[in-house]
Amino acid sequence: MGSETLSFIFLNAVLANNFVLALFLGLCPFLGVSGKLNTALPMGLATMFVMLVSSVCAYLINLVLVTFEIEFLRLIAYIAVIASAVQLVEMTLKKFTPGLFRSLGIFLPLITTNCAILGLALFQTFKEYDFLQSLVYALGAGTGFMLAILLMAGLREKLELSTMPTITQGAAVSLILGGLLSLSFMGFAGLGG
């Protein structure tokens, strides 16, 4: 699988194998933070950034693990690295752009338990991508996540203006919306592999 072109990897991660709608990764923020467009956008950006950072870290860590033949520590190493990367991002933002830090608030630490990040690190290892491919894969996954969460937020904002039966007010309607979005993203299935 190491020979895929960069544009194929990118399109595959954004559309055909969208992390949220086709692989079911990162559903917690997708359902939890998609209520309004102006919270969904910073969440998408922060996730994308952490994805890029942790993708690079995971690639380097895996090199070390393979050299010493201690791959069984991969999971523990990855999760520790992701947790510290999130912490690092948090501190950097707090120091240099306090405004952005405040608008992200609680979402930032929660990115640690976003399975899209760990999933990305694991998938790029399974698929044996080289450094550049991993980076493009992370960029694609981040863009895909952003696309999904923005679409969802837009739909839910529209939904607030319409009248619905009382039983659908809650998580159920978000899931049905997610199902419809996922159904439409299946149309891209032919693009990927």
Added chain:
Amino acid sequence: MIKEKPTITWETFTEGLWRENPVFVMLLGMCPVLAVTNSAINALAMGLATTFVLLASGTLISLLRHNIPKQVRIATYIVIIATFVTIVDYTIQAISLDLYNALGAFIQLIVVNCMILGRAEAYASRNRPLKAVVNGLGMGIGFTFALLCLGVVREILGAGTLFGLDLFGPRFEPWVVMLLPPGGFLVLGAWLLLFEWIRQRKERAELETAAETR
């Protein structure tokens, strides 16, 4: 230190089954719920694996609760959970390679299942080991039950089988979309609608009886 309630009641066990069911009520740990429930057997395996990790990490965290420094507790919990997940990962790989391939990366992704970390933070770190185990068992069974609810419906509609047994004979036309990603969203949405409908009916009935007795 918060004063610990020493009693273990039936409630400790049952709250995870229904009233605080992690999937249907609290909407925690959604990723594996939707991703691996395309057949009943996958759902069962995932539920059992998660229950094991929940119990084992709950016990260890509860035993160590006085020794873990407050500042690094989350990191400690994650490392403990990751250790048990690695054990489960290798065990499943040894027992059944088919199952391992079907569940894919989602076994390793148990680490970031927010339900387990949530239980560790909210329950195991504040209670005695036995109580944490009883509660964890309830939560685990509740989680497995929810996974089975989805897995059974999706397998019957999408493949016409249940645990691999053919139900409808050769003339059944499978509703393949139920096995694909959209099916997961739609079936879980439908279950939530059903439960909400039952809850509202019950509420209305209670209001009516209250009005009659007055």
